[in-house]
Amino acid sequence: MAASKLSGVLAAAKAEDRAALIGYLPAGFPTVDGGIRAVNALIEGGCDVVEVGLPHSDPVLDGAVIQTADDIALRGGVRIKDVLRTVQEVSSAHPGAAVLVMTYWNPVDRYGVARFAADLAAAGGAGCILPDLPVEESEEWRKAAGEHGLDTVFVVAPSSKDARLAEVTAAGSGFVYAAAVMGVTGTRSAVGSLAEDLVARTRATTDLPVCVGLGVSDATQAAEVARFADGVIVGSAFVKRILEAGEDEAAALDAVRALAGELAEGVRRR
């Protein structure tokens, strides 16, 4: 089977002897079209991969920043079709970047597993991250994803035991998302030492790239993580920039682009 788009993008970063930069923003935030421009700005600033969040009414793994963004998006009436349109517009504007969807499971379940996989692939999406779908419950999704050439990125956590890591990484594709800390999304002043140990333990089980997320918010932290990981994932820090800009969309896009630029420099510092 040909290498997936996501694998190709991550391999290209590796060939440059650097970590990849992966940025997250929810779709529909602050509006559907504004959200599309913001995700484009992530890529223009230097992100190699973007995760488009599907806003959810019950984001149990998200901290206050992303909860606020999801809330704004949902009150604005964002629908799954808008999320798919975001993926489609971003992928066609930036054919070199890999566009993933990050979503809680129930919206996919409700939309229809096969239908969601088909529509995401048709929109040019590269895969999915499903943070509340553990491997044991994922068979139907992985089958549908495989049929449409989509990657399934699983999350591992510092609490995952070695045997468990092997099970999870064997089921996933694209990359492995290593949670840097035990907790929900949000910016943190320091990325814990747990991350480096988790990456090492994960590498022992798989050849997939291992990317680290949760809490990374600036270039210094990105450089620190880039020393030991294949990719650095940043979400809440981008959302925060947009929230801080308020109504001023141009300022929000500038801030997102600037932060992506700083982080892109950080992941090349190793």
Add this chain to the structure above:
Amino acid sequence: MSEKDYLPGAQVPDARGYFGAYGGRFIPEALVAAVEQVAEEYEKAKADPAFAAELDALLKDYTGRPSPLTDVHRFSAEAGGARVLLKREDLNHTGSHKINNVLGQALLTRRMGKTRIIAETGAGQHGVATATACALFGFDCTIYMGEVDTQRQALNVARMRMLGAEVIAVKSGSRTLKDAINEAFRDWVANVDSTHYLFGTVAGPHPFPMMVRDFHRIIGVEARQQVLDRTGRLPDAVVACVGGGSNAMGIFHEFIPDAGVRLIGCEAAGEGAETPRHAATLTKGDPGVLHGSRTYVLQDEDGQTIESHSISAGLDYPGVGPEHAWLKDTGRAEYRPVTDDAAMQALRLLSRTEGIIPAIESAHALAGALELGRELGPEATILVSLSGRGDKDMHTAAEYFGLYDEPGAGSANGSADGGK
């Protein structure tokens, strides 16, 4: 005489926590180890006679079990003359059935070597029971409660704080039980090494639906024998309120093999199941995933949870335990919607005919029994789970019926048709 084969697969859930198509374990990877630890420790505890002995002693000497069975003759007259028997979980220590599960999980927490407990609460009854057990066992205790519920159940907030618990008012989303559960999960992910999430109902990821049911099974085990001793036969129906569904699962479970006994769950219909303001999940919801398991959920076509509404904080929840979803689909249990007003009228009726003030949650079951009694007539016997007492609801009831002294208002609404 009990037909254990009546419902194939009655020994549910399966190894993956499924009751038919419902249940399972939809949780973030960060919680997998902790949830597996709970499941393993629970299996070990079940096999340990010392665990059962310690729990039995607590249930007897601390909770006050067995809880009585009360014939309510004057109330029965309003229920088509059917004989109504109340299983008095309101007389347990802390005032509801919730203590049964809390003591079991508190013992488990100690076995796991954890020192801190978190819990969600709607009406505050699970929060009070949890705070009580934490005081008894010496655990740190944090209770998450929707801000709306902290206001309508202020007495229970004070009780929890008196018991030494920290009560956090959750201001996200609908600011009710659903959001309290979200916030408790967020705490658990961050503090899982030291902390047990003492889940309060028969929902959540496996093993919680099974384990919480098992700790409440005693309600039905006692009641079944009490009804047999009192009446010489099984009841025609068992009625209980269903939010998450813990008291209902507790009283239903022992009767599941008794094919002739109807099991009837009463859901909160709020302002009416045909309006947008209700919490009738099994009546109006669709299968989906919420809070760790597949079950019926009030949701829109994009899988976003719809906010529920009920005058009763304890039933104001857009999900339900997966075993209820299974009992509904198999037809073994029936679920009926009961409006706010029907529940409030039943609350006042029981108060004034029997001198028992029920919780608004339990009043939904009483309203269901009134309706069912009128359908079945005087030959029928109906067992009702009186899951909690109504002290916590006096503010809501006083406002509803106009029981407070107000200049020029009097208490006309309160006495207009009371005292039947």
